[in-house]
Amino acid sequence: MTLTGRTTDPGDDTRTWVPICAYTDLIPERGAAALVASDQIAVFRTFDGRVYAVGNRDPFSRAYVMSRGIVGTRGEEPVVVTPMHKQVFSLVTGACLDDPETAIPTYPTRVTDGTLEVSVE
Amino acid sequence: MRIVVAGYGPTAHRLVETLAREGFTGTITVIGEEPRPAYDRVALTSYLKGTSAAELTFPAPGASARVLLGDRVISIDRARRTVTTRDGHEEPYDALVLATGSAPFVPPVPGADRAFVYRTIEDLDAIRAASSGAATGVVVGGGLLGLEAADALRGLGLATHVVEMGAWLMPRQVDEGGGAVLRGHVERLGLTVHTGTGLDRIEDGRVVLAGGTAIDADVVVFSAGVRPRDELARRAGLPVGERGGVVVDEGMRTADPAVYAVGECALAGGMVYGLIGPCNAMAEVAADRILGGSASFTGAEESTKLKLLGVDVASFGRLSGALDVTYMDPVGGVYKKLFVSDDARTLLGGICVGDAAPYTLLRPLVGRELTASPSDLLFASAGGPSVDLPDDAPVCSCNNVSRGEVRAAIAERGATDVPALKKCTRAGTSCGSCVPALASILAAEGVVQDKALCEHFSHSRAELFDIVRVRGITTFSRLIAEHGRGRGCDICKPVVASILASLDGGHVLEGERAALQDTNDHFLANIQKNGTYSVVPRIPGGEITPEKLIVIGEVARDFGLYTKITGGQRIDLFGARVEELPKIWKRLVDAGFESGHAYGKALRTVKSCVGSAWCRYGVQDSVGMAIALELRYRGLRSPHKLKAAVSGCARECAEARGKDFGVIATESGWNLYVGGNGGFTPRHAELLASDLSDEELVRTIDRFLMFYIRTADRLQRTSAWIERIGLDHLRDVVVRDSLGICADLDAAMERHVGGYFDEWRATVEDPEKLRRFASFVNAPGTPDPSIVFETRRDQISPVLVEVTRR
DSSP, X not given: OOOOSSXXXXXXXXXXXXEEEEGGGSOTTEEEEEEETTEEEEXXXXXXXXEEEEESBOTTTOOXXXXXXXXXXXXXXXXXXXXXTOOEEETTTOBBTXXXXXXXXXXXXXXXTTEXXXXXX | OEEEEEOOSHHHHHHHHHHHHTTOOSEEEEEEXXXXXXXXXXXGGGXXXXXXXXXXXXXXXXXXXXXXXXXXXXEEXXXXXXXXXXXXXXXXXSEEEEOOOEEEOOOOOTTGGXXXXXXXXXXXXHHHHHHTTOOEEEEEOOSHHHXXXXXXXXXXXXXXXXXXXXXXXXXXXXXXXXXXXXXXXXXXXXXXXXXXXXXXXXXXXXXXXTTSOXXXXXXXXXXXXEEEOOHHHHHTTOOXXXXXXXXXXXXXXXXXXXXXXXXXXXXXXXXXXXXXXXXXXXXXXXXXXXTTOOOOOOOOOOOEEEEETTEEEEEEEOSOOSEEEEEEETTTTEEEEEEEOTTSOBEEEEEEESOOHHHHHHGGGTTSBOSSOHHHHHTOOTTSSOOOOOTTSEEETTTTEEHHHHHHHHHTSOOOSHHHHHHHHOTTSXXXXXXXXXXXXXXXXXXXXXXOOBTTBOSOHHXXXXXXXXXXXXXXXXXXXXXXXXXXXXXHHHHHHHHHHHHHOOOTTSGGGGGGSOHHHHHTSEEOTTSOEEEOBOOGGGOOOHHHHHHHXXXXXXXXXXXXXXXXXXXXXXXXXXXXXXXXXXXXXXXXOOBOOTXXXXXXXXXXXXXXXXXXXXXXXXXXXXXXXHHHHTTOBOSSOEEEEEESSTTXXXXXXXXXXXXXXXXXXEEEEEXXXXXXXXXXXXEEEEEEOHHXXXXXXXXXXXXXXXXXXXXXXXXXXXXXXXXXXXXXXXXXXXXSOHHHHHHHHHHHHHHOOOHHHHHHTOHHHHTTOOSOTTOTTSOOTTEEEEEETTEEEEEEXXXXXX
């Protein structure tokens, strides 16, 4: 069984889930970019097997590169580090841990039958 | 207040600098006869090895000083308080400082006018000019400066003889035993030594010794001592010593209270001092007195530590005593002697030849009770008995800095590392021999250098390297589970990836290792501002065939890339999307290109000039050597990027001294410079070893690189690393194998060379590794719509656009 990074409300069946890729397509502690409608999303699989989705745009450099950052932890928080100028973002909340004014969007994820799904509504 | 300084050498420079530092607000006029401002005369010999006059020149003093060059004071009118210069200037003063230095002593032998002296840059220019086309040289004088001059002549390609009147070499600094060991070193370098004899005459093309022996000599250099230049004072009626020197009191004042004398022209306490340390001290005392202080100069120890002809020679304290302990190894060329008081409790002095380690540790202990048995102290070194110094012990004798001042800089001025101590106290900024002592004082004062790499590891990079190496760890997960905490970050992951790559050389994208890499290593390309990448194929030594140039051009055209020539003599192709990288590289690999590792903390390029193959000045095949070195070290992962260059002659067109390792051809081989870089803090590389054969050069670079990879901090360029460990220590380790690790370093480099493969070829041949090169995991056929270009100067240029609200 696979854990999801962001718990979704179990009663919330009305969400629209978009399949992204096979869970096994993700390299542990590495991200991948996905295109959902016209939005770019970065999906990650952490060492403990959880999956997370955040916006792919680095708000500091304005380039769409978050999926290419290094994944790790700061304290207990799973994080991704933008490859441009190394600001650190929480994978859970999207908050920039180096600059409280800045955040990136986060999206609920789940794995269904081995497929990673993201809800972007 | 008006101060006039007669003479503009290092001592005058120190005087002016001290006045400026202490906030002197009057006018200073410095009159120097040389055509250039003060320069570092201690490092004079390096001028013949490629250091420029500009590099030797001291920084200009503050704006308050007016400097007259190429002129000199010829008379002093003490009654009117004015000086007159040769060019006819008249300059009034309230305080006059004589800093006229000394003149080389030229023995009155027939033909002496044919000889050169060794004191100024102009002297060296003249010697260099005379040596061109010459074959033989004689240096008269086997003291400190004489051996430097002999080294210089040897470096200019002359078969060199040294003639010393005393019974052994360097009679003022070492005793007979030390002289014998030193002679062994000097003779092994191919110099011929004649001791216990003087010069009878100089004839055209030869010299004749007192005993009648004739020696061929196209170039003759006198280096037989100096005489204080006290003629100005004599003419002004100021007292001078019997053997020269302007008599001064403890405040550096002559018999005329408005006239001071400092440096080599002064006779202080009946002594004339020629070493930079005491001269600097005199300058500081005079400055203090002029400003109304009461500092005094009461003599200085005449310790010396230097490297002559590659041999460490050091002496300190008294060179005689009731008891002495001697260690002599004629085979290894080491001689060490300590003088102790008759109760064997107090250290009086010592002599070291071939191993100067005891000098740094023991010199400050002169006159104090021994902290270990004399024989143990003979072998004192960094790992030897710990030596605790009292506050008044001198640490830096060039700049007269005591242990107490270093302690104060740490405690009161917040200095927490060696560079800060250098800045606060000036200790370690001249000869540098006390830098290891500064580091140990920092440790003794409890300044803990926070070595923790990041929140996940409390180890330094060097410690992690050893843990990985010794424990045979091959994965990040095991390392962080056993020696760290959490799951890593952008600091520790690339460091561990680099360590693993340095040690076992596997593919950087293999298994778990792929997740450790920063984006550049992960995509084997360099990320640019819009998220595209640049591609740099290796062009070893900058040499490339027309066919390969055409391939690069075609690839760039076909993929619409921006092209630019790099500073490392290769071609950078910009604007590649991740999904294009494998296609681009397939073309390049098929045409015989391989990764240039421009994306890695790794060897980048070995730049070259065209060398002896084409250049009419070239003396060695610099392109051939650059290619050999680049192919040997390609793919070597290191704490930071590594750049190198090879120049085919001393004109240095490859700018090798701006590189981590730079090789400059000599008539007889190669000189190796290390620790240079451009960047934020430019630094010239320093000479590590000279006149190396091809094999010696490669072996020395092998060891230098491997030692750097093992011990440097994260993102520490070789320049900062050498600043930390010291050039002497580096030379001891990689040339003399003082740590006994050279065989290990050699083997590690052999493993690297044997295990090298092109990581781009391995990537394009592996479908698993190619999976990551997709624009979108769910839409691999759709290019990233955020990547947009405009055209500038006929090529693409990135434009950042907002394509989504996320």
